[in-house]
Amino acid sequence: MGSSQPHHDYIVMLPFMAHGHLIPFLALAKQIHQRTGFALIIATTKRNVHYLRRSSSDSDIHFAELPFSSSDHGLPPDTETTENLPLSRVVDLFHASRSLEAPCRDFILESVGKHGRPPLCIVSDVFLGWAVDVAKSFDTVNVTFTTGGAYGSAAYASVWQNLPHRKTESDEFEAPGFPKRCRFHRSQLHPYLRAADGSDPWSRFFQPQISLSLKSHSWLCYTVEEIEPFGIEILRGLIKRPVWCVGPLLPPAALNDSSFSPSSSVSSISKQRVSKELGISAQKLFEWLDSQEPQSVLYISFGSQNTIGAAQMMELAIGLEKSEKPFVWVIRPPFGFDLRGEFRPEWLPEGFEERAKAKNRGLLVRNWAPQLDILAHGSVGGFLSHCGWNSVMESLSQGVPIIGWPLAAEQAYNSKMLAEEKGVSVELTRGAQGAVVGDQVKQVIELVMDRDGEGGEMKKRANEVKLQIRAAVKEEGEHKGSALKAMDDFVASILSHREEIISKSERRSA
DSSP states (O other), X not given: OOOOOOOSSEEEXXXXXXXXXXXXXXXXXXXXXXXHOOEEEEEEOHHXXXXXXXXXXXXXXXXXXXXXXXXXXXXXXXXOSSTTOOHHHHHHHHHHGGGGHHHHHHHHHHHHHHHSSOOSEEXXXXXXXXXXXXXXXXXXXXXEEESSOHHHHHHHHHHHHHOGGGGOSSSXXXXXXXXXTSOEEGGGSOHHHHTOOSSSHHHHHHHHHHHHHTTSSEEEESSOTTTOHHHHHHHHHHHOSOEEEOOOOSOGGGGOGGGOOOOSSOOHHHHHHOOOXXXXXXXXXXXXXXXXXXXXXXXXXXXXXXXXXXXXXXXHHHHHHHHTOOEEEEEOOOTTSOTTSOOOGGGSOTTHHHHHHHTTOEEEEESOOOHHHHHXXXXXXXXXXXXXXXHHHHHHHTTOOEEEOOOSTTHHHHHHHIIIIIOOEEEOOOSTTOOOOHHHHHHHHHHHHOSSHHHHXXXXXXXXXXXXXXXXXXXXXXXXXXXHHHHHHHHHHHHHHHHHHHHHHHHHHO
């Protein structure tokens, strides 16, 4: 079992086993270390440690390998993340994550011996609620970190905890903690949540784990106070604990206009963010982007573990072609097929890719693309996205408006918030079976990409959010951005709690 070097003050972090969770945890660890000098130890499974090490050049972030065998839980060998795992098996990985509690306890016991004291706190994923009990047993505190936004996290927790859609015959329902004006719809629920009744496998994992996380000492939220005041108010009311907004968890280069210039290689933005094989040569990608008009390109990606249905893929391609807008599309096999398999030509209109190349109108990227670099490029004017929170923050940090196509998790709640509360997104459809036709795709693309009219207004609002995101991490003289102030308040809180524990211990032994 790996460990960090001894250090006076240290924090242990426990991310969930998904890339959309691992990367924000790594970014948060870097931010805490830079602000405090504390040692940060991210404890997760062997393959995820390897992934994080390749994604980080920061020698001050340490890693601990927690023993885990996917085969013991009926999962395919070496399955340690949700990526490329069929949806029907994802719930098995969730349940398997509970087996990390025992090795986590062993690791912290070992750390107490090395450091002479328990960690200042255990920062754990909202899906690893068992960390609350682990922290108590070592006389420290648990802090829940939600890698989603405030509105989405609050909706996700409220709906899973209460299953309000089961208490009405209507397609619309209210979620406890939200005002009546924020009515939700069954179509915004993932099929497994829609069918949940409290006794199904998904409920048996999410309800107890979220319930435990709601009892943690405090929460950290990957958002910016200024862009989600309404969501933060709801989340704080729901959990009745301190909530610190520590976003944006993005590389500094991504938050500085002067630091990015189009080039033929992937910039330090993405290199700091993730380490994956490009699905296209960086030179070809950026040369193509350089050749396009400013704000003319639509970027399309559904994240690292999502995809759309075959019929939807066909209609999306038809609509793209009808819109005649240039595009970069990160494409994977459709829902129901092996995401790591070969992409078949019959999933797209005949000759689609060839026509796009001949007209210099589009690029299909297989496997992975440097998303943050693409969104930061001046030729990109819109993002058709699944509305995963990492993607949302990356897009808005660059002032790029969004076309929402939520597929799973809390993405539909993010899409709802972006459209209704912020006015920076238009939703195209929902889910991997949602209705969509080519003419509708064309219409929505033209609306969002139009530099005048509603598209122009969306761009203005997205640019306002961009400035708020960047202001959150600025420090000028005595003025601190809201994210820096939140980080300082969080650190002061856990240090104060540690002093209380020491004081109580001294009184007991006196």
